[in-house]
């Protein structure tokens with residue numbers, strides 16, 4: 487779990503209709519303890535910002551080599567050593583063809599709350615609120631406890647959408663603060679769970695007992 491006064495967010499989706507009751511703002515947190523074979527948000531697996539590469543857009547113009555000469559080679563195609571990159575921000579800005587994109591914004595509690603309360607009238611009129619999903623939001627449990635307290639002090643309903651893959655102690659406070667938990671049990675069979683998510687479901691079952 488990430489210990490921080492800030493959280494990493496891959497996307498904020500307003501006017502969501504399928505992430506809990508009513509009209510909601512869905513906050514996609516970065517980081518996940520599972521590695522599902524069918525993951526629909528692989529860009530959010532890292533707990534911090536990361537570089538996405540769309541190499542099919544590369545024209546081999548060479549601009550990026552000026553800023554990252556040790557990380558990049560162009561031999562009829564773009565070849566990049568992530569371990570050698572010194573500054574992903576500068577690298578992303580160097581390409582005129584949008585080959586690089588940085589996923590992830592680091593936000594404070596107040597910054598995230600300010601974004602979420604923009605649609606407060608919609609929440610009130612529809613019985614909606616804010617949903618944390620990901621990735622898996624329990625990776626940022628301490629941060630989201632503070633966000634949840636602030637939202638609830640304004641009377642905003644908060645939902646946690648999690649696959650429950652971290653020990654209970656790490657996110658029990660968050661579970662007790664939110665109004666609703668959507669529990670995403672991937673597979674009943676542990677052997678298959680390991681096969682398809684690279685993780686046992688034993689802690690996930692234990693956490694389900696705690697929630698029940």
Ligand code: SF4
Nearest residue numbers: 544545547548550581
């Ligand atoms: S700057 Fe962009 S388009 Fe040019 S070589 Fe680098 S990645 Fe390719």
